[in-house]
Amino acid sequence: MTxxxxxxRLGHVPVTQTLRNGAWRVVxxxxxxxxxxxxxxxxxxxxxxxxxxxxxxxxHRETANAVTLELRPGRGWRPHQPGQYVRLGVDVDGIRLWxxxxxxxxxxxxxxxxxxxxxAVRDGVxxxxxxxxxxxxxxxxxDLPAGDFVLPPARPAKSLFVTAGSGITPxxxxxxxxxxxxxxxxxxxxxxxxxxxxxxxxxxxxxxxxKLTLIERHTGADGRLKPADLAELVPDLFERETxxxxxxxxxxxxxxxxxxxxxxxxxxxxRFRPTVLVAGDGGSxxxxxxGAEVEAPAGVSILDAGEAAGQLMPSGCRMGICFxxxxxxxxxxxxxxxxxxxxxAVEGDNVLIQTCISAAAGPCHLDA
Amino acid sequence: MTTLQxxxxxxxxxxxxxxxxxxGRELDAIRDxxxxxxxxxxxxxxxxVIKVQRSLEMGSRAVLLFSLFPPAWIVGxxxxxxxxxxxxxxxxxxxxxxxxxxxxxxxxxxxxxxxxMATPAxxxxxxxxxxxxxxxxxxxxxxxxxxxxMRVDENQRWHPFYLAQPLWNFINALFFEYGIAAYDLELxxxxxxxxRRSNPxxxxxxxxxxxxxxxxxxxxxxxxxxxSGPSFLHTMAANFTANVVRNVWSHSVIMCGHFPNGVSTxxxxxxxxxTRGEWYLRQMLGSANIxxxxxxxxxxxxxxHQIEHHLFPDLPASRYAEVAxxxxxxxxxxxxxxxxxxxxxxxxxxxxxxxxxxLPNRKPTPDPDPMIPPRRPVxxxxxx
Ligand code: FES
Numbered sequence: 001m002t003x004x005x006x007x008x009r010l011g012h013v014p015v016t017q018t019l020r021n022g023a024w025r026v027v028x029x030x031x032x033x034x035x036x037x038x039x040x041x042x043x044x045x046x047x048x049x050x051x052x053x054x055x056x057x058x059x060h061r062e063t064a065n066a067v068t069l070e071l072r073p074g075r076g077w078r079p080h081q082p083g084q085y086v087r088l089g090v091d092v093d094g095i096r097l098w099x100x101x102x103x104x105x106x107x108x109x110x111x112x113x114x115x116x117x118x119x120a121v122r123d124g125v126x127x128x129x130x131x132x133x134x135x136x137x138x139x140x141x142x143d144l145p146a147g148d149f150v151l152p153p154a155r156p157a158k159s160l161f162v163t164a165g166s167g168i169t170p171x172x173x174x175x176x177x178x179x180x181x182x183x184x185x186x187x188x189x190x191x192x193x194x195x196x197x198x199x200x201x202x203x204x205x206x207x208x209x210x211k212l213t214l215i216e217r218h219t220g221a222d223g224r225l226k227p228a229d230l231a232e233l234v235p236d237l238f239e240r241e242t243x244x245x246x247x248x249x250x251x252x253x254x255x256x257x258x259x260x261x262x263x264x265x266x267x268x269x270x271r272f273r274p275t276v277l278v279a280g281d282g283g284s285x286x287x288x289x290x291g292a293e294v295e296a297p298a299g300v301s302i303l304d305a306g307e308a309a310g311q312l313m314p315s316g317c318r319m320g321i322c323f324x325x326x327x328x329x330x331x332x333x334x335x336x337x338x339x340x341x342x343x344x345a346v347e348g349d350n351v352l353i354q355t356c357i358s359a360a361a362g363p364c365h366l367d368a
Numbered sequence: 369m370t371t372l373q374x375x376x377x378x379x380x381x382x383x384x385x386x387x388x389x390x391x392g393r394e395l396d397a398i399r400d401x402x403x404x405x406x407x408x409x410x411x412x413x414x415x416x417v418i419k420v421q422r423s424l425e426m427g428s429r430a431v432l433l434f435s436l437f438p439p440a441w442i443v444g445x446x447x448x449x450x451x452x453x454x455x456x457x458x459x460x461x462x463x464x465x466x467x468x469x470x471x472x473x474x475x476x477x478x479x480x481x482x483x484x485m486a487t488p489a490x491x492x493x494x495x496x497x498x499x500x501x502x503x504x505x506x507x508x509x510x511x512x513x514x515x516x517x518m519r520v521d522e523n524q525r526w527h528p529f530y531l532a533q534p535l536w537n538f539i540n541a542l543f544f545e546y547g548i549a550a551y552d553l554e555l556x557x558x559x560x561x562x563x564r565r566s567n568p569x570x571x572x573x574x575x576x577x578x579x580x581x582x583x584x585x586x587x588x589x590x591x592x593x594x595x596s597g598p599s600f601l602h603t604m605a606a607n608f609t610a611n612v613v614r615n616v617w618s619h620s621v622i623m624c625g626h627f628p629n630g631v632s633t634x635x636x637x638x639x640x641x642x643t644r645g646e647w648y649l650r651q652m653l654g655s656a657n658i659x660x661x662x663x664x665x666x667x668x669x670x671x672x673h674q675i676e677h678h679l680f681p682d683l684p685a686s687r688y689a690e691v692a693x694x695x696x697x698x699x700x701x702x703x704x705x706x707x708x709x710x711x712x713x714x715x716x717x718x719x720x721x722x723x724x725x726x727l728p729n730r731k732p733t734p735d736p737d738p739m740i741p742p743r744r745p746v747x748x749x750x751x752x
Contacts, residue, residue, distance in 0.1 A: 029591045033482040038475075042422050051475065061548045095412030096472040299542070315496035319647075321681045322464035323478045324498060339400045351472065352479065 045139050046074030054088075054142040059112060059134050062198050062310075066166070068104065068117045073142055080114065080145030082107045082172045082177035083243070083270070083317070087348060088116065089141030092129045094243035099126045099347055102170035102245075103145065106177040117198060119166035134278065151178055156241035158184045160234060162254065164225065164246030165191060165198075170197050170270055171245060179211055186234055190217035190225045192244075201360055208256065225250070227257035238263040245270040277333045277344045283360035287311050287368045288330065296360040301337060303355040306368075313355060313368070320357035329353050332364025379632065379653060379705055391652075391702060392645025400678050402687050417458055417666075418476070425451035429592060435602035448610040450667075453617050455484050457669025462685045464493055469682075487549035489578045491573055495552045500679050505626055505654035506634045511551065512626065521633050526728040531659040534727040537719075540657065544604050544615035549577050564606070577579045594607050617667075620715050621658070625644040625674040627718035628656045651678040652699065657708035665689060678685075 013159050027036045035047040045053055055075075058070040080086065085102045101116035118134075120127045149170055159182050161171045168189055179185065187207075191197035197216065201341060208215035215233050217225050231237055239263050244254050251269045258267040281298035285305060290312075296305035306313045316324030327348040334343050337359050345351040350367065380388075382494050429449030435441040460483035462468070468476050495511070503509035507521060518537065540547045544584040547613045550556075553573055558564045572610045588607035596603040638651070658664070658672035665688075673688035676695055683691070699706040709717070 006672050026591060029583065029587055030595070031589050033580075034482060039426055042419050042426075091408075091411065091471070091473075093407035093472055096408070096409065260439070316494070317502045319502065321465075321501050322493065322498035323469065323682070325477060326466075326469075338396070339403055341403060352469065352477070354466075 009324075010228045037190060046072070048074070049076035052142045052144065055141050056134055056136055056138040056140065058136060063196055065196070066117055066198050067131055067134060069130070070113050071112050071140070071142070072111075072113050077112075077142070078144050080107060081150045081222050082174040083150040084145040084147040084173075085149075085170065085270075086114070086116065087143035088126075088147050089143070090126050090129060092125055094245070096143075097126050098143070098182045100348065102147075102149075104169045104174060104176075106173070108177075113255050117166070117169045117172075118199065119169075121244045146268065149245065149268060150174075150296040151182075152241075155157070155181045157280075158236065158240040159186070160237070160240035160242040161185070161187045161189075162225075162230070162242065162244040162250075163187070163189045163247070164219075164250055167245035167247075167270070167272070168198055168203075169245075171243060174243070175206070175212070179206070185212040186215065186240065187212055187228065188215045188217065188233060189221050192220045193218055220311045226366045230257075238266065239265055241268075243268045243270075245272075247272070277346070277362060279333055279335060279342045279361040281361065283332070283364060284360040285332075285360050285364045285366060289368055296364075298335075298361075299337070299361055300359060301356050302334065302353075302358050302366070303361060304358070306355065311368070315356060318337070318356045320354055323354060325354055325356045327355055328367040330365045330367050332360070334358040334361040334364060341361075376726075380649065382703060387702060388649055389643065389645040390394065391698065392643070392648045395648050395695075396644075398691060398698075399683065402680070402683050402691060403606075406470060406684060406687075407748070410468070410686065411473075413684070413686050414459070414471075414476060417454065417692055418632055420456040421451055422460060424456070432592070432599070432603045432606050433595060433596045434599060435606050438597040441602055441606055442531055445606040445609050445613075448606065449613040449617075452610050452614040452669055453480050456614060456618055457621070457671065458666055458685065459483075459486065459669075460489070461669045461671070466682050467684045482536060484584065485548070486545040486577065486581045486584060487552045488576045489700055490595060491552040491576065492548065495554075497681070501678065503639070504651055505632065505638055505649075505676055508634055508636050509639075511554075517556070518722065520721075522725070522729055524725075530726045534719075534723050537722050541616050541619040544577055544619040545611070546581070549581065613731060621668045621671050621710070623718040624711065624714040625671060626657050627708070628707060628714045628722055629717050629721065630705055631656050648679060651675070652704060655707075655713065657706070658711050658714050659708050660710060662689075670710075695742070 024036070030036075031039055036051075038052060041048055041051075046055060053074045054071040055074070056069050057072050061071070062068055080103050080254050083102070084102045089096050089098045093096075097278070101118060103114050104117045105113065105115040117126050118127050118130045120131045147170075151174060155178065161174075163171050171187070175185070175187075187203060189197065189203065191200070194200060194216070196211075197203070200216075203214050203216075206212050218247055219225070233272075234240070234368045238258075242258070243269060248271060251271060255269065256269060258264050282296055282300075284293055285296045285302055286293045287306065292306075292309055292311050294305050294309040294311070296302055303313050303315055303318065307315075313326070314325055316322035318325070329352070330346040330350060331347050332354055333343050333345075335341070335358065337357050340347070342361060343351060343353060343358070355366075423449055428444045428451055431440050431447065432444035435444055451718065459479065463481045464478055464480040464483070465477055469478050471477075474480055478493070485492070500510055500512040507524070511576075518533045519526065530613075553570070558570045564570065588611065589604055592607060593603040594602040632650075634654070636644055639646075642650070649740060652675060655674040655677050655678040658668060659671060662743040668684035669687045671677060673685075676691045677685065679695065680691065696706055708714075
């Protein structure tokens with residue numbers, strides 16, 4: 001079995017390392033066709049740099065609906081910048097599902113740990129699983145940190161953070177890491193009730209200590225925050241470098257508001273994955289590499305639809321038993337024509353599907 | 369399925385086209401039930417088997433470093449043989465069938481798995497998953513029937529060449545992994561003409577096999593023995609023995625899958641326009657099981673449930689035992705022969721067939737097969 005190899009930055013290689021590499025190659029020959037790490041995985045799952053994993057070191061309950069997981073990343077991890085997110089691969093009922101979570105801990109913890117805060121979303125398979133089952137000692141799969149929702153190296157004189165719900169998590173990572181470098185901070189945070197505010201107590205303590213100005217908004221009582229309200233709450237709104245994270249509609253409204261004021265470049269947003277995929281009948285299939293787009297009706301396999309449109313497709317048995325027609329779906333939703341099973345992929349995923357027995361159940365993007 | 373039968377007594381003569389489609393629907397329902405239940409248990413199972421196999425292999429190889437001492441040689445060789453059998457049968461074969469693709473674990477996936485075998489996984493997947501499983505027991509299409517070198521059916525014309533087929537079969541058993549590699553390459557066919565020999569796809573595959581065999585041999589016959597220092601030759605012999613044990617075992621199991629008495633073969637023309645029900649029926653009649661204990665099933669990679677495997681090649685193999693109960697009931701309901709028996713009996717039956725068919729047909733035609741229960745009289749052959 002070959003491990004997907006992460007590119008390494010090989011510059012100057014010292015002699016000892018060359019020797020070590022030589023010895024390693026001998027070991028690799030002994031263990032062929034699998035690689036030595038596959039054997040070591042049996043003993044120490046965190047030490048394999050080619051398959052990044054993390055162990056859950058502690059679980060803290062934040063609210064009725066949210067838990068914070070303290071994670072120790074295994075070898076191969078690269079430290080994150082505050083505000084970035086990581087993708088966690090969680091095996092739910094035997095199936096590995098990947099979801100993105102913002103890192104909520106400060107950067108550069110001496111322990112090497114990071115923490116993510118998981119908010120249970122409605123019908124959220126992974127978040128509800130973690131809420132119910134995350135335990136100390138559990139090993140999760142991890143991806144390197146990503147995202148550009150970060151502070152610039154030159155810290156702004158005045159900053160504003162507008163968050164709603166679990167949108168506070170990346171901002172909390174930023175505040176915990178860099179609050180001392182930010183001279184003038186306003187946080188506008190909305191949650192349904194005071195108790196629902198994740199990190200509410202910590203934010204209030206920071207405000208009480210005079211480190212930031214906190215404006216809490218409770219949508220249960222005061223209704224949703226509108227951009228127009230902001231001008232009232234924060235008079236010097238457009239003088240501030242602003243970071244916003246929350247539901248899509250809120251971010252859209254903010255983006256409009258800022259661009260109308262000609263201040264679009266001062267607003268940085270982080271979008272949570274918006275999609276709830278609902279299975280329908282048929283859909284357009286986009287082959288991302290070739291650029292071809294095909295309308296695939298419900299009763300027609302993606303393999304047939306693609307071929308009919310002149311797309312080159314791998315195939316074999318054409319009846320679901322050889323697995324030669326497997327292609328990665330980057331996002332979309334398909335239905336197994338034999339048993340009706342639905343498979344979905346959201347952005348960032350790469351779910352492998354058998355094109356000969358899958359029909360589109362909505363728009364699909366294939367990496368082919 | 370119009371002609372199907374070469375057997376004296378046609379085992380499906382009593383079925384109507386509607387019966388066959390009904391069988392297909394019932395089998396689909398059995399499949400759906402497993403799919404709905406598939407999950408955590410199956411993922412945990414394959415992970416556990418992989419873990420056991422790796423620990424056993426590491427342990428055995430460590431013991432073999434001291435194989436100069438006879439007890440270490442015996443323990444190490446036995447352990448390595450079992451590890452290799454598990455690796456090929458319960459792990460490699462089944463993962464390469466995509467049985468665990470549903471887990472979405474790139475490490476345990478049909479597209480990334482490579483096994484301890486002379487033939488590269490990808491080539492094997494082509495000849496096995498794509499050809500053998502689609503064209504099960506269709507003479508001239510499914511080369512697994514006799515691997516292209518044997519006479520497997522009374523209706524095949526006899527030739528003196530076949531006199532040696534028991535010997536070929538024996539040699540094939542000893543070096544099965546190389547036989548499979550040659551078979552996946554379609555060596556016989558591809559070496560015939562210059563044009564075929566220089567076909568770039570064939571050359572590429574040939575190179576891949578060469579590389580794979582080189583690495584495998586280097587591991588078992590050079591590096592691992594060298595690490596054993598003074599035990600060099602002993603370790604080499606141990607690795608050779610383990611490979612032969614694994615080869616003979618898998619050859620026997622696989623021979624039992626489609627060769628024993630009572631298994632049907634099909635004509636090329638019989639699969640034209642085949643429906644899903646007919647495909648299922650062909651799998652039912654073209655495969656044979658091995659009965660035995662749970663350990664026996666694990667060591668055969670659950671290919672002891674060959675019938676169930678051929679019906680549902682992509683379901684996790686550890687589910688075949690529970691599926692078998694329902695499948696067998698279906699066979700009974702439709703009065704079809706469910707061919708099964710203990711390993712020694714099935715192996716003997718398969719070998720007897722190899723030997724019998726190495727000789728010209730006896731006249732008159734052989735007695736009706738005792739494995740096949742008597743049938744109701746039928747007026748007309750079934751046409752679908
Ligand atoms: S073509 Fe064989 S599984 Fe799709």
